[in-house]
Amino acid sequence: MTTLADGEWHRLHPASPLLRGGIFIVAVLGFIIANLRERLIDVFFGVPRYGGDPIDAILERGVVGWALLAVAVVLVLILAVFYLSWRMHTFRVTGEVVEVRSGMLFRSNRRARLDRIQGVNIVRPFIPRLIGAAKLEVSVAGQDANVQLAYLGSTLADQLRRDILRLASGLRQQAVPAPDAALAQTSRLSHAPASPLSPATAAADRARDLFAPELDPDAAPPESVVRIPPGRLIGSVVFSGFTVFVVLAGIALIVGVTAGGSDWLLVAFIPTLIASVSFYFTRVIKSLRYSIAGTPDGVRVGFGLLTTSNETLPPGRVHAIGVSQPLLWRPFGWWQVRINTAGHSSTQGAAGEANTTTLPVGTLADVARVLELILPGFDSAEQQALIERGLRSKGGDDGFTNAPRRAAWLHPFSWRRTGYTVVGGIALLRRGVISRELVLVPLARLQSVAISQGPVTRMLRLASARLHTVAGPVSAYLGVVAAAEALVFFDRIASGAISSAQSDTSHHWNQPIQDQPTAAQPTWKQPNGVIE
């Protein structure tokens, strides 16, 4: 245990107001530079100035003293505000909740229950990273319901995350020393200091932080780590739908110009070209150094070159998993894994998307390992073979219940592959032949199931089916399924969802079995992630 997760109130990193107020400071600097532009050019490049600036006006009127005084007052005011906002911004982590109090005039108090945690994210934006600060974000379900601790010392953030996850996992009986010992070991309201070392060691510390891998080496067994070679990452970005668009636009442009269009078209094209280059560049930069690994407290996904981010998803927080392969990736055998989760970190994930892309690009073996991490216990040879057939099989009698031949009227190419199966509390839906996709839904997380039929599908004795999960990039539906089979599907999923939910214990994933609260105990009566 660190001293931060002892149930007492603590303060954030002293530089926090400065780092959080980054935009404000940039704006002030911009204002000053804009006003003193000519003077600066004069100072640095020796170009003579025309016209005055505020400094000339001050010198002319002989109010230098007053001006300096005003600047000093403003500086003192800013410092006082920063100091107060730092003093008033406190947080604590108890065995039940994470709580943050902040604000000077408008006080706010936010509290999140630990057993409702959907993920813990540590983000190190570039500038805070240089001075060794990190932002810790505890996400719970709901819009804008996350608890942010911005900023903490880098190593303290790592330790705090470990403690939060340990407390949330239900292991607290073993991990926490006796309560009076915990009280005795810290002074009240100790803040989280930056390491008070000499400048040289501090600099060495920063350098180590900058180049350290995003994953704590002893947090994860090395065999569970998946990495993406930079070449594959670049390839995956180049062979994307966006490239098809750019190429088509280029062809249209060339045709347009040679067919006697105006040369101005070319001028219009240049900004587009610059924009697409920067698009590729940011996508690659943001996904660089991507890694995913299993830790005792869930799956950890880390990425980023300059701004790094590192999110832990505790077990049982994944509501749906989609493995897909765009047509252009098929020659390389690459796949992408995306997930639906109830909580969303406010920080963007790899490739500028929301934090829902678990594997931006990977081979079949990578997909198997990622799925093993996300769905622990779903890794027998049989189940893995099933997943592989779900991804690559052309259809037929391969463990999936597929659509009948008459479905070819609606899905002329993919009807053979459109099918489902339910194994080990997980529903697998397979579809698509041009762009292949397999969706896995843990039935313990399923919200509801629906089947529907319209006039055309009724004529063909077909129906469509949909599993409802929390919102996200993965949608679990079957476009066509035989009408009689749809009823079987409905029944199997509905009863599977009930029995899986009853036996599911992943909200306290490490709690010993006998301690599990029974369904009748009112532990859940708190609303999701209370916001006050």
Added chain:
Amino acid sequence: MPDAAVGLDLPDVEEWKRVSPRYVVVETVGTIVFGLVLTAMAAAVWLLLDVQWALYVIGAIVLITGASVAFEPRRVRAIGYQLRRDDLLFRRGIMFTRFVSVPYGRMQLVDITRGPIARWLGLADLKFVTAAASSGVLIPGLAEADAESLRDRLVELAESRRAGL
């Protein structure tokens, strides 16, 4: 297997609970008002811009509204729900049939709303909300007392079968 077109229907289910027949009035009034608004728009195009084919549009609107009103009683009769042991089963639609099953434990909240006409008829709509926006279980046209007792029953069932999100 018979070759005739077969509608989707769940086998071995108990009697569906139906919504109040008075709900037909709510739906009919809604359809007619919608038809009138469309007709007024088409009529404005016809009279103000002097466009002749708007007349045909008006004819089509009147026909469709009429057909829709004629089918209203059947559509309302097709709405049904039942409280099974562990889940709420819901169905609606004759042309576009839809069956939904929601385990009670997935309930986030229950909403009861009353429109102006429904309130005049003493009816209310009950919405069962889960964490998935697409669940869409909206039971319309319940008598107000029924809606409230159903809400209390659902909350009670959800409490005893609560699961984590």
